[in-house]
Amino acid sequence: MRSLTRNIFSWLSLALALALAPVARADFSLEEFEQWQRYTGWPIRVIEFPGIHSFSRADLLDIMATEKPTWLRRYVPIGGRTTFYAEDFAADILRVQNFYAREGFPHCVVIGKVLPREKKEDLRLIVQIDEGSPLILRHWSLQQVGNSKAGVDSARWSQKLPVRIDKRLSQSELQTSADTLRYKLRLIGHARAQVTFDTTHVSNDSADVVFKLNPGSFCRFGQTRITGLKQVTEGTARREITYREYEPYTPLALDETRKRLLRLETFRMVRADVDLNQPSDTLDVLIRTEEGNRYLVRVGSGYDTEDGVHLSGEMSDLNFFGRARRFTLETSVSDLISDPQRLDSAGIFNDPREINRSIGFSLFWPHTPVNATDITIKPSWEYKYNVGTIVRTTSAQTSVSSTPLPKVAVSISNEFGRQSVSVDSVGNEPQVSTISIETFSLGWDTRDNPLVPRQGHVLSLTLAESGLLWGLSDRWWRTTFGGRLLIPMNRTTVFATRGEIGFMGPLYNSSQTPIQERFRLGGVSNIRGWGRDLIGPRGQDDNNVVLGGDYSIFNSYEIQHDVWGPMALILFSDVGNVWTQTQDARLDDLYTTAGLGLRFLTLIGPIRVDFGYQIRKNDYGYRPWAIDVLLGSAF
Numbered sequence: 001m002r003s004l005t006r007n008i009f010s011w012l013s014l015a016l017a018l019a020l021a022p023v024a025r026a027d028f029s030l031e032e033f034e035q036w037q038r039y040t041g042w043p044i045r046v047i048e049f050p051g052i053h054s055f056s057r058a059d060l061l062d063i064m065a066t067e068k069p070t071w072l073r074r075y076v077p078i079g080g081r082t083t084f085y086a087e088d089f090a091a092d093i094l095r096v097q098n099f100y101a102r103e104g105f106p107h108c109v110v111i112g113k114v115l116p117r118e119k120k121e122d123l124r125l126i127v128q129i130d131e132g133s134p135l136i137l138r139h140w141s142l143q144q145v146g147n148s149k150a151g152v153d154s155a156r157w158s159q160k161l162p163v164r165i166d167k168r169l170s171q172s173e174l175q176t177s178a179d180t181l182r183y184k185l186r187l188i189g190h191a192r193a194q195v196t197f198d199t200t201h202v203s204n205d206s207a208d209v210v211f212k213l214n215p216g217s218f219c220r221f222g223q224t225r226i227t228g229l230k231q232v233t234e235g236t237a238r239r240e241i242t243y244r245e246y247e248p249y250t251p252l253a254l255d256e257t258r259k260r261l262l263r264l265e266t267f268r269m270v271r272a273d274v275d276l277n278q279p280s281d282t283l284d285v286l287i288r289t290e291e292g293n294r295y296l297v298r299v300g301s302g303y304d305t306e307d308g309v310h311l312s313g314e315m316s317d318l319n320f321f322g323r324a325r326r327f328t329l330e331t332s333v334s335d336l337i338s339d340p341q342r343l344d345s346a347g348i349f350n351d352p353r354e355i356n357r358s359i360g361f362s363l364f365w366p367h368t369p370v371n372a373t374d375i376t377i378k379p380s381w382e383y384k385y386n387v388g389t390i391v392r393t394t395s396a397q398t399s400v401s402s403t404p405l406p407k408v409a410v411s412i413s414n415e416f417g418r419q420s421v422s423v424d425s426v427g428n429e430p431q432v433s434t435i436s437i438e439t440f441s442l443g444w445d446t447r448d449n450p451l452v453p454r455q456g457h458v459l460s461l462t463l464a465e466s467g468l469l470w471g472l473s474d475r476w477w478r479t480t481f482g483g484r485l486l487i488p489m490n491r492t493t494v495f496a497t498r499g500e501i502g503f504m505g506p507l508y509n510s511s512q513t514p515i516q517e518r519f520r521l522g523g524v525s526n527i528r529g530w531g532r533d534l535i536g537p538r539g540q541d542d543n544n545v546v547l548g549g550d551y552s553i554f555n556s557y558e559i560q561h562d563v564w565g566p567m568a569l570i571l572f573s574d575v576g577n578v579w580t581q582t583q584d585a586r587l588d589d590l591y592t593t594a595g596l597g598l599r600f601l602t603l604i605g606p607i608r609v610d611f612g613y614q615i616r617k618n619d620y621g622y623r624p625w626a627i628d629v630l631l632g633s634a635f
Contacts, residue, residue: 043121046124066082114126135207137164138166140210196212218248219281220246221246224241228291231291232266241287255272266318272288303629310336330359373400399411418432464477464479499553503550519552524610529574529626549578558570577590
């Protein structure tokens with residue numbers, strides 16, 4: 001009850017701040033409203049917002065009941081049109097006015113107009129906006145109330161708040177700041193923390209704000225109860241819990257527990273909550289689960305410029321011999337259709353030797369007896385054709401992965417098997433050898449969303465060596481370092497960059513590195529505008545065969561701008577090259593491309609369509625541009 005009273009007082013304080021200034025208003029007369037009713041049921045041709053500066057059209061359309069027509073409908077009479085209702089439009093004028101007042105524009109004036117085309121019986125709606133001067137935040141402070149005291153780090157916490165001195169005082173940003181402070185208190189064990197705000201020293205165009213923090217008592221985790229288990233044992237589920245009884249309460253532990261349970265893929269829903277109404281400061285936890293199907297069969301097909309037209313199939317047992325072990329049998333076929341550049345000289349379908357295929361199975365053992373460590377065993381057979389090089393691999397890969405810190409992943413793996421390599425330029429006699437590749441990977445990922453990231457960074461380091469565990473005649477090493485960075489420029493625009501540097505070389509008595517392990521560039525994953533893996537040193541006898549090199553560098557830059565709903569426009573530039581020797585590597589010897597792209601958000605993830613053009617002329621007869629299509633994010 002006390003918390004409710006404080007919230008009511010906070011809202012009244014802000015209302016008083018707005019009341020002391022000239023009140024925002026929405027202008028339309030009763031006569032205008034009666035005239036609007038004549039057009040009820042008419043289709044809407046377009047909605048315009050002249051005078052809007054501080055927000056986007058989408059922000060206002062989101063709060064309006066009147067729906068805008070599609071942009072295509074403005075120019076082509078195809079598809080349905082939205083219908084005009086006078087009551088909805090009149091209410092929308094008030095909604096827009098209230099939106100501006102809530103967002104810190106107390107002087108805003110909103111005028112609605114309806115312009116009919118009598119002959120075609122459709123409407124042009126105008127929402128005229130005069131924003132006026134905003135209410136400015138002059139000063140804000142934190143104040144602890146109540147009997148309990150918490151270790152408030154005001155200097156660091158203030159950096160995370162959206163409110164800024166000498167900036168517009170927005171009700172939504174004030175509420176977001178209060179929620180952020182409450183979450184910060186919960187992170188340090190105050191599960192019942194409450195935060196309110198008061199607006200003080202109000203003048204015509206500025207005000208002060210005081211955030212009142214009531215931490216409440218310090219809380220700890222109590223007993224944990226798990227419901228909804230059927231095939232998964234309770235011991236398997238409890239193995240994923242990241243906190244212990246009587247440890248200090250933190251919502252991060254509950255969220256990490258939920259993620260780890262979902263990562264088992266045996267649950268379709270997991271919720272982890274504490275009952276804050278308990279009288280004790282030791283809070284019991286209730287984890288509610290809902291199991292999905294144990295056996296899954298997935299069949300898919302698609303197209304992208306990395307794998308061409310491809311087919312795949314997968315059968316999985318998500319609780320193989322208990323303990324949420326996951327057994328998967330999978331097969332795939334890719335590059336079924338010829339490259340569009342070759343359709344004039346080749347058939348629609350590729351030659352069978354140019355069709356990639358693979359088959360294998362994997363056993364994933366999550367959270368082994370070694371705490372927070374996963375083991376994956378993956379035997380497979382793979383046939384891969386890559387620009388004149390044919391590689392057949394029969395191997396088994398074993399990897400051990402762990403997450404020792406939040407957002408930090410570490411893995412160690414070994415791939416052991418037999419490999420057959422044949423190169424067109426040196427004859428068709430394959431070279432068969434034993435492979436044993438040991439790899440260490442370290443990654444740090446702070447992106448806010450792995451599918452559609454808008455901010456954060458990714459740093460990765462990969463070290464590989466052949467023959468470290470098994471004595472081989474061909475020994476080599478490889479190091480790659482990569483990074484990605486996303487910086488939001490405003491609410492609709494993001495600047496993104498990514499790059500990778502790679503080095504490799506022979507070891508001991510080996511004279512050169514294996515062709516199939518060398519670096520190559522080109523394609524949607526690095527340098528757009530080129531075909532896949534077409535950049536790199538080439539054979540002396542056959543200039544069409546890319547042999548790859550031991551030194552590689554590439555960098556990409558993008559500006560991503562949301563243009564409408566799920567669609568974003570992308571402006572990009574890629575640069576990079578591959579060399580055989582270090583003395584050949586020069587910054588003036590780089591392949592550069594530039595282009596435009598579109599990204600569409602779908603239920604299965606983002607779909608990218610990029611058009612890249614080669615700025616540097618190529619000497620191999622390839623067309624100077626490429627259109628790349630891929631499901632997934634480049635960053």
